[in-house]
Amino acid sequence: MKHPSDAPHSIYGVEKWGKGLIEVTEGGEIGLRNPLAPDAPAISLPGILHDLDQRGIKSPMILRISSYLESEIAHINESFRDAITRTGYKGSYRGVFPIKVNQQAQVVDRIVEFGKQYNYGLEAGSKPELVIALAHRLAREALIVCNGVKDAEFIQLAILSRKIGFNTVIVLESPKEADTVIEVYKELGIEPLLGVRVKLTNQISGKWEESSGDRSAFGMNTDQLVAAVDKLRDAGLLHCLKLQHSHLGSQVQDVNDVRRAVGEACRYYTELTREGVPLTHLDLGGGMGVDYTGEKKATENSINYTVEEYCANVVETVAYAMDEAEVSHPTLVTESGRAVVATSSMLVFNVLESTLYDAPNGPKAEPDDHHMVSDLAAVHGYLTRDRLQECWNDATFYRNELRALFRRGYVDLRQMARAERIYLSLMARIKALVASEQDETDVDDQLEKLADIYHCNFSLFQSLPDVWAIDQLHPIVPLQMLNQTPDRRAVLSDITCDSDGKIDRFILADGVSPSLPVHTLPEDEYYMGVFFVGAYQETLGDLHNLFGDTNVVTIDLRADGGFDLLHEQEGDTISEVMAYVEFDPSDCVAAFRKMVDEAISTGTLMAKDRKTLMSAYRDSINGYTYYE
Ligand SMILES: Cc1ncc(COP(=O)(O)O)c(C=O)c1O
Known part of the structure; x- marks a missing residue:
């Protein structure tokens, strides 16, 4: 594939997908721009890696940029605020972050801290996530929205948390859950704050089509909804039902799907209001997408709208539907996960070696050749x-x-x-x-079939599970030498010994390619970056081949072009991943020692070599799971 522009790096299309956060510096390196200080120069990413390396922090690593996270939270909250003001909407916006999208403490803590100014809350889809949410001091008006299947213990904790000032909403997923809530209420004598999850019939096109529409696993159809409402009314708890939840889907690619689904959600809201349900909040769940490819189109890895357009569409559609039905404008809630965290993390790794499918000089023909x-x-x-x-x-x-x-x-x-x-x-x-x-x-x-294989220091299964499982595309680009024309093409193979552990779809300026333009490997480290991996990847990763969590480093970009190291979390050691799969490292050391001693007894090993063998085994057990 040829590219017309002069700059050698134009082939990667960084300008297209970089969102003004990632760019190529004059020195031909990937640079990070600080969205909170737009006039600050881009900071060289290889420069950051070099600095971290000197501090003893090695790749592969997840690099989190706190400023990117803060900027996305501000962007979404302020876009809703602007749309509300522009439309004359009479309600407000209260976003919640779904913990499942990135449960890492560093991320959740930062979201809560920075989100306070926006009354930003948390969504918990399970008991452990509720436990995490309740360990955070949220703004007084922020919500905790509890989704997912709930047992009595989950419901009890949610109700009790109201006593210490949390606005914890239990979203009923089924009429049976209404029964459990009524039972727990009778035991505790404390009124719950309730929501109902309504299953929309509109299907959202894209990768997550199945999670929307009639066949989606969560929420109630009209019949179940009416049954749940009747149960609450009979138990004298209808006045506690304040929120309607209608999850739009995930990575909604077409903004017209947003309008359609929100319109349907409003129909339920106005009908429930007419039934006497005192609803005040309309929760539209997740779905705001991320433009991974930068195409700005309604395709699987892109979206045809901006954050501002999404917010305007939601606000306008709700305002119109409520005015038509003469219902007060509800407080709008969304549970955007991907759009909040995806851009804030990148995976960085070094290339270890290459396998080439060409050779410079071939032998000449000889007379006795076949x-x-x-x-x-x-x-x-x-x-x-x-x-x-x-x-x-x-x-x-x-x-x-x-x-x-x-x-x-x-x-x-x-x-x-x-x-x-x-x-x-x-x-x-x-x-x-x-x-x-x-x-x-x-x-x-x-x-393309003869592309090189670049062997890289990461595990696809641990760090990029969606790339393996659902063909998710992330921008991938070499971090250096971008002023030099890439002279080779490669697919990337990970360090696991599994033929599935490879990446062979890449976002380039002129489309998706089965190979990535790369440079002949230099003597120094050659780094690659995979961008926008903050959503879902860290939490879905598995321990294939027992490669554990990578090092995780959180930094903040300074306005003067430097950076501050906010937090370092060391990656898993081999003994830690062994413990996850129920191996006791000390038992393994003992078993290995026994075999060493037996070998000395039988004379296959010299006694003086015992120490070397034992320290090699012990050092490995205490070391990083990745190539060091
Ligand atoms: C109930 C609920 N809320 C929020 C989300 C987050 O969605 P997204 O990351 O697309 O914003 C999901 C994800 O599927 C979800 O199921």
């Missing part, structure tokens, strides 16, 4: 720009025939090795000819 080896070598003689496809076809044919002959025993190992080497040298020349062409050539697509 005739197919001579035919293969002869392709060099007619390889020109005009005959690229023909040469590609011939080289591949002869190489495949020779492989078949080798398997049947007609070609020996040395002949086969010569053939492979000649083939790789032909590929090197074909790649060079293609690279010098301005227009697409016939063999562009075939060459």
Whole structure:
């Protein structure tokens, strides 16, 4: 794929997806801009890594930028505030952050602290998340919204928390949950603050289509809704029902879906009001998307709206529907997760080595070569720009025939090795000819199959689970040498020994590509960054191959172009990940020691080597799970 612009880095499309946060510096490095100090120069990301390295903090690491998190919280809250003022909306906005999207203490603590000025609250989808939420001192008017399946203990804790000033709303997911709430209320004698989750029939297009509409797992249909309302009325608790919850979906790609779903949610709200339910809050759940590719289109990894447009659409739709039904404007609640945290984290790792599928110099033909080896070598003689496809076809044919002959025993190992080497040298020349062409050539697509493999120090399963599981795209780009034209193309393979552990879809300026333009590996470290990984990735990661959590570093960008290290969380050690899977590290040391001692008894190991073996085992157990 060719790119017209002069700057070598333009091929990566950083201007398109970088959101004004990520850019390429004059020195050809990825730079981070501070959205809270727009005039400050971009800070070199490799420079930050170098500084952290000197402090003993190594990659791979998740780098969190506190200023990015704060800027997104401010952006969403202020966009709602502006839309409310502009529309003359008579209610207010109270956002809550869904803890499940990033449960890391550093993130939740920061969101709560910074969010206080906006009365920003938390959403808890489980008992542990409620326990976390209740350990935070929220602003007086902030909400805690409890979703998900709840047992009596969950409900009891939620009701009791009201006694110490929390506005904890129990969102009923089913009529059965209404029964449990009524029972707990009778035991405690304390009134709950309640919500009902209504299942919308409108389906939201995109990756999470199944989580919306009739077949979604959570919430009540009309029949169940009426049953729950009747139960509350009979128990004398209808006056506690203040909030209607209608989750829109996740990563909603088309803003028209927002309007449709919000319109439907309003119909339920006005009908419930007509039924005598004293609703005051309309919670529209999550769904505000992130434009990972920067395309600004309604596609799986992009969205066709801005934060401002999302907020304006919600406010206008609710205002219109409420005015039409002559119902007071409710307090608007949303539970945006992805849009709040995605941009604030990046995964940074180093490339360990490369496997190349071309070679600079092939051996010359020799008289006693197998005739197919001579035919293969002869392709060099007619390889020109005009005959690229023909040469590609011939080289591949002869190489495949020779492989078949080798398997049947007609070609020996040395002949086969010569053939492979000649083939790789032909590929090197074909790649060079293609690279010098301005227009697409016939063999562009075939060459993608010959992309290098860059072996990288990270685990896809631990750090980028959505890339593996649901083809999520994140911007990925080398962090340095961006003033030099990338001379190779590669797919990225992780450090797990699993063939699934690779990335072969990349966002580039002119679309999604099966390989990433990269540079020949320099002597120094060559770093890669994967951007916008703050939502879901850290919490869904698993321990495949027992690669644990990476180091996590939180920094703040200063207005003077420097940065402050706010927090360092060391990644898992091997003994920690062993404990997760129920291995006791001291038992393992004892078992290993026993085998060492037996080997000394039988004479296969010298007594003086015992210490070296035991310290190697112990050092490994106490070390980082990643390549050091
Ligand atoms: C009930 C609820 N609220 C909020 C969210 C967060 O959604 P998002 O990250 O798309 O904003 C989800 C995620 O699916 C959810 O199920």
